[in-house]
Amino acid sequence: MRDIFTMILAGGRGERLLPLTQHRAKPAVPFAGKYRIIDVTLSNCLNSGLRKIAVLIQYKSHSLDRHIRRGWSIFNPELNEFLFSIPPQQRISTEWYRGTADAVYQNLFLLEQEQPKYLLVLAGDHIYKMDYGDMFRYMQVMEADAVVGALEWPVEEARQFGVLGVDAANRIIRFEEKPAKPFPLPDDPTQAFISMGIYLFRTEELYDELRKDAEMATAHDFGKNIIPNMIENRKKVFAYNFEDANKKHVKYWRDIGTLDAYYQANMDLVAVDPLLNLYDENWPIRTYQGQFPPAKFVFADQYPGGRVGLALDSIVSGGCIISGGKVEKSVLAPDVRVDQHADVQESVIMENVEIGERARIRHAIIDKGVIIPPGTVIGYDLEADRARYTVTEDGIVVVTPSSVHH
16 A cells, blocks of 8 residues: 555535535535544545545635644654645646646646555545555456446436446446446446546556646546546556445445535434444544534423423534534534524534524524524525525525624
């Protein structure tokens, strides 16, 4: 694993996650209460034994860069370990990153300095657990030039992803982004292989491809350009069938590029037996730990109409005070205050939020630092909510500090 250099692509503008990405990069969006989205990918790297990592940041990099410095300064440069966050260097051109392949191309100087035998390219905005060592060992067995992480997916739903056409040995013979008619697996017409946005290359095979692509008018994208070109040039490109380190009965992988997908990934976690296990001691997910006191639940006035502070089927982070209010099927980040007789249902509440007395909230995402005035009602009348907030296709109400008027 010491021969692998890892580059994590920290996403483009994140427009489908607006307004949560108004002031932060997509991988810096809070997730599961105390984490950021990128913590999941970085933890996969750490748990897989990868110690040379560059996070390629383009837009609104401040909060992501600060989070990495605070929570991930655990690598020892004396052992040639590192985790850098790198904005566009403009060493090769004056352009910003024009696509996933161009982001790597513009940082070839890092590879030329380190001269790793292998390059692993990851997305910073997917939720899954994976030991990349298994993928590396598969590459050695198949003597592959490149390996693409692949996940079995129902054919009729695969058209929103990059789809891999493979032969019986899982060698990729075609790769198409968002095809109208996805091609099925050779042994199962109901399933297709979709790309997980995980690419492992022999670096010597990649250099020429990146340089040729840079000179052409393409999308400069691994899925649209680099992988199809390698297949065309008869390079040995294989699909690696995702082995889930999550160890559940179904494989867990989520692309949380939209507000509804983001909301659902958080709601997955409050189930009694959640699909994604955050409590696995063998696969810890690391983050920056703020200095918060334990969560506190106060008032137990049992008489009719009395104040009772409780949370049911919920994740409640440190620093939260449920002060005579009720929280159900929700995810609370650190330092949230729920005042008396407030009612929070099936919602994602970010850090440093106060929910006022007798407020009623359901099916909502409340961004950092929002103060919900007493008596506010959110999620019960979507027409009224649309006049003030962002409301998604699935009817999730997104509340940001700028949308709340006191």
